[in-house]
Amino acid sequence: MVKFLSEEWNNISKEYILKKLDPEKDLKNVTTSLLAIIEHVPPNDTTMNFYLVLKDGKLTDFIVNTGDTSEGKEAVFTVSGNYGTYRSILKGEMSMAVALLRGRLKLKGSKMKALQIIKPLDGVIVSLKEITDEFEE
Amino acid sequence: MSSEKVQTIQKTSFEDAVEIAKKGTHCGMCRIDFLGTGLCPSGKKHGFVAYWPQGRMEIFKSLMSGKVKPTKKLVEIANSCTLCGICDKQCNFATQLRPEKVARALKEYANNLDESEFQIVVEDDIIKGLREIVGEKWATNDPVIISSYIRTIIHPDSDLNFYVVMPENTEEVSKIIKFANKNNIPFMPRSGGTLLSCATPTVLSKAFCLEQGIIIDLLRLNKLEVDTKSCTAKVGAGITAFELQKAAYKHKLRANLAEAGAHVCSNIASTGITSTWQNRYGWAADNYIDVEIVDDKGNIRNNSDLDIKNPYTTERGFTDITLTPPGIITESVVKLHPVFDDEDVVLVPFENLKDALNLVMKLAKRNVGLSLVVLSRKYLSEFLCPTPKIAKDFEYICKNYMKLNYVVDVICNKDDKKIVEEMAEYTIDKNMMKTFILGSPRLASLKNSEFLKVLSEEKDPLKAIFAGPMRKHLEKGLDASPEQIAKVFDKDLQDFFKKVYSKPEMTDIIWLHAFRILPSRLMRQRLFFAQAGMIWGEDQDKILKLIDMLSKVCDKYKLEHMLGFISPMDDGKYAFFEYDYYYNHNDPDATKRVSQALIETTENCLVMGDILMVLNYLFKGLYRKEHVLYPIPKGISNDDLALFRELIENILGKEFKW
Numbered sequence: 201m202v203k204f205l206s207e208e209w210n211n212i213s214k215e216y217i218l219k220k221l222d223p224e225k226d227l228k229n230v231t232t233s234l235l236a237i238i239e240h241v242p243p244n245d246t247t248m249n250f251y252l253v254l255k256d257g258k259l260t261d262f263i264v265n266t267g268d269t270s271e272g273k274e275a276v277f278t279v280s281g282n283y284g285t286y287r288s289i290l291k292g293e294m295s296m297a298v299a300l301l302r303g304r305l306k307l308k309g310s311k312m313k314a315l316q317i318i319k320p321l322d323g324v325i326v327s328l329k330e331i332t333d334e335f336e337e
Numbered sequence: 338m339s340s341e342k343v344q345t346i347q348k349t350s351f352e353d354a355v356e357i358a359k360k361g362t363h364c365g366m367c368r369i370d371f372l373g374t375g376l377c378p379s380g381k382k383h384g385f386v387a388y389w390p391q392g393r394m395e396i397f398k399s400l401m402s403g404k405v406k407p408t409k410k411l412v413e414i415a416n417s418c419t420l421c422g423i424c425d426k427q428c429n430f431a432t433q434l435r436p437e438k439v440a441r442a443l444k445e446y447a448n449n450l451d452e453s454e455f456q457i458v459v460e461d462d463i464i465k466g467l468r469e470i471v472g473e474k475w476a477t478n479d480p481v482i483i484s485s486y487i488r489t490i491i492h493p494d495s496d497l498n499f500y501v502v503m504p505e506n507t508e509e510v511s512k513i514i515k516f517a518n519k520n521n522i523p524f525m526p527r528s529g530g531t532l533l534s535c536a537t538p539t540v541l542s543k544a545f546c547l548e549q550g551i552i553i554d555l556l557r558l559n560k561l562e563v564d565t566k567s568c569t570a571k572v573g574a575g576i577t578a579f580e581l582q583k584a585a586y587k588h589k590l591r592a593n594l595a596e597a598g599a600h601v602c603s604n605i606a607s608t609g610i611t612s613t614w615q616n617r618y619g620w621a622a623d624n625y626i627d628v629e630i631v632d633d634k635g636n637i638r639n640n641s642d643l644d645i646k647n648p649y650t651t652e653r654g655f656t657d658i659t660l661t662p663p664g665i666i667t668e669s670v671v672k673l674h675p676v677f678d679d680e681d682v683v684l685v686p687f688e689n690l691k692d693a694l695n696l697v698m699k700l701a702k703r704n705v706g707l708s709l710v711v712l713s714r715k716y717l718s719e720f721l722c723p724t725p726k727i728a729k730d731f732e733y734i735c736k737n738y739m740k741l742n743y744v745v746d747v748i749c750n751k752d753d754k755k756i757v758e759e760m761a762e763y764t765i766d767k768n769m770m771k772t773f774i775l776g777s778p779r780l781a782s783l784k785n786s787e788f789l790k791v792l793s794e795e796k797d798p799l800k801a802i803f804a805g806p807m808r809k810h811l812e813k814g815l816d817a818s819p820e821q822i823a824k825v826f827d828k829d830l831q832d833f834f835k836k837v838y839s840k841p842e843m844t845d846i847i848w849l850h851a852f853r854i855l856p857s858r859l860m861r862q863r864l865f866f867a868q869a870g871m872i873w874g875e876d877q878d879k880i881l882k883l884i885d886m887l888s889k890v891c892d893k894y895k896l897e898h899m900l901g902f903i904s905p906m907d908d909g910k911y912a913f914f915e916y917d918y919y920y921n922h923n924d925p926d927a928t929k930r931v932s933q934a935l936i937e938t939t940e941n942c943l944v945m946g947d948i949l950m951v952l953n954y955l956f957k958g959l960y961r962k963e964h965v966l967y968p969i970p971k972g973i974s975n976d977d978l979a980l981f982r983e984l985i986e987n988i989l990g991k992e993f994k995w
Binding site for chain 2: 239240283285287298301311312
């Protein structure tokens with residue numbers, strides 16, 4: 201159990217997803233990439249992001265960075281929202297789909313396609329939920 | 338009096354008050370001066386919902402159920418009510434409730450509390466920050482005040498972990514949003530709360546309500562300026578439909594508006610203003626010249642700004658569901674339309690929907706009429722009749738004796754009236770409608786009478802009553818007068834309602850259509866739309882098929898139901914329909930069935946295709962109708978249906994089983 205966006209969180213998340221999620225059953229063999237931008241990160245009101253790539257349902261890349269880009273890597277989907285929204289999602293108070301539909305998360309990319317991969321991505325979110333227990337307040 | 342006796346009286350009185358409070362529908366009619374009584378002095382002064390009759394009812398329920406513990410503010414709220422009785426008059430006209438009894442009970446409860454029973458409210462950094470923006474008085478985290486927002490923005494099962502802030506202008510709204518973002522707190526605007534109050538008893542509640550955070554109550558943004566030269570009005574987010582119409586009518590102008598208690602700016606964003614006037618006045622972006630919006634970063638922009646992306650278009654398709662507006666509209670410049678001296682009313686009665694639909698679409702294509710709609714007998718009865726019992730009997734008579742199931746209801750100039758009269762064999766004029774309003778109690782009392790039995794045996798009862806000799810007998814027999822209708826109200830309110838019904842506007846069908854004070858009566862039984870939306874106007878068979886499907890689903894879930902209205906749009910290219918359930922919102926089983934039927938009808942509409950359902954047009958009102966509607970999506974495939982189910986499951990939660 202670790203702090204959201206910390207280096208430890210990044211490493212454990214990677215391991216956890218690879219170990220716990222079945223590429224076919226849980227991740228539907230999806231091939232996609234996601235850049236999640238987190239704004240207003242406490243305590244210094246900074247912007248951070250995490251970038252992940254799934255290839256045939258297998259996690260091949262998972263990086264945490266500062267700023268709103270991930271070393272120039274292009275993502276199929278980019279979602280952005282404030283730290284509080286991500287905290288709500290990882291605490292299970294709000295689903296990613298509802299955050300999108302409520303405009304709490306802004307999407308760059310096709311909404312239709314994004315909603316199509318919501319289910320496999322939900323598997324990733326559930327994993328992140330399970331390992332994340334500490335947030336900046 | 339023994340203390341035991343006092344307790345018994347108090348308990349009964351509190352129980353009565355809770356029963357009244359439970360029936361409260363948050364129709365918002367206690368926040369507009371629609372009967373000439375003036376406004377609730379306490380609500381007008383203090384603003385927060387807690388100080389209005391609807392808020393007091395919600396607070397009392399929460400106190401009695403233990404949802405909220407008293408605070409010192411409760412005493413101030415309770416004692417701010419002067420027991421002037423305005424709320425009883427307003428609420429009684431709309432829903433037959435007596436909220437003053439609740440206010441009395443609240444006073445009694447609050448003023449008999451021991452010092453030890455009050456909880457302390459701590460001023461945290463967030464409330465301090467909000468007060469720096471709007472001033473001490475206009476931001477609160479007092480749980481009693483927060484509890485008054487339950488059911489209109491807060492889910493009934495939520496903790497009361499909220500703040501309420503009442504900004505005075507757009508700049509303050511912007512600062513609040515920036516402050517909320519910096520502190521990672523969710524926020525949501527609240528205007529009249531009427532739309533959310535309809536959704537709250539259903540499965541949609543959690544999806545639409547704010548889960549925690551800052552409620553931005555927009556009531557104080559009350560700018561209202563009519564410009565007669567450009568025929569426009571500048572309207573702040575706190576202004577209701579009724580207030581705008583009143584200001585416009587002073588200049589012989591009319592706005593296209595939602596129900597009287599709805600706020601204009603929020604209604605533009607939420608449903609694009611759906612009305613019976615839309616075939617002439619338009620829908621969505623047709624209604625306004627410009628809007629001032631604060632986006633979710635706190636930036637202020639106008640739709641007329643040159644450096645913004647096209648604000649009039651949106652994604653389409655069945656997955657394009659939006660649960661919030663694209664920003665907070667703090668001010669809009671709305672279009673106004675001329676009121677003509679020769680405006681008149683003509684209604685054409687029908688036994689079946691097919692014929693009514695056929696006529697309304699013909700008229701729509703020829704752009705006949707200013708307001709044009711098919712109304713069901715249910716709407717007609719509820720609008721015209723002062724009590725639910727009278728409405729029920731009135732509807733029974735319409736159905737079983739008069740065969741009056743639908744009316745094509747047209748407000749038009751003299752030339753258009755001639756066209757309608759040429760197309761119809763017989764019509765109902767404004768005098769007959771006045772007779773129906775004032776004579777509704779007497780007509781209802783004729784249920785099972787010999788007169789009505791004779792009428793029902795006529796070959797065409799509608800013709801006999803509206804174009805034959807029976808009309809005179811009926812008119813005479815109904816003894817339609819303010820004195821007669823006033824008798825159905827509580828004794829202490831009869832003099833007041835005699836005066837109300839003596840006012841010309843209360844029986845003026847054009848005024849009633851423009852000011853829309855009567856739809857609140859549909860909340861006497863809780864209404865929710867089984868389905869509403871847009872459908873191609875040309876395909877009338879499909880419209881009938883749709884209505885049939887909705888009827889069957891409602892029957893399956895054992896819900897009282899009926900078509901509300903069908904209103905054409907865009908010269909009859911489209912028809913907006915609303916099909917409603919009526920249920921007891923305090924009955925968990927009924928609300929469950931409503932939710933199930935809502936989902937099933939939604940799914941059926943998606944499969945049928947060529948229907949833009951309520952979930953897809955909500956919060957699309959700022960866009961051009963051409964971008965929202967052209968074309969209406971076709972029926973979806975099985976794969977897409979599976980995706981839709983996943984989407985709905987995500988919105989509503991996994992406990993919702995297909």
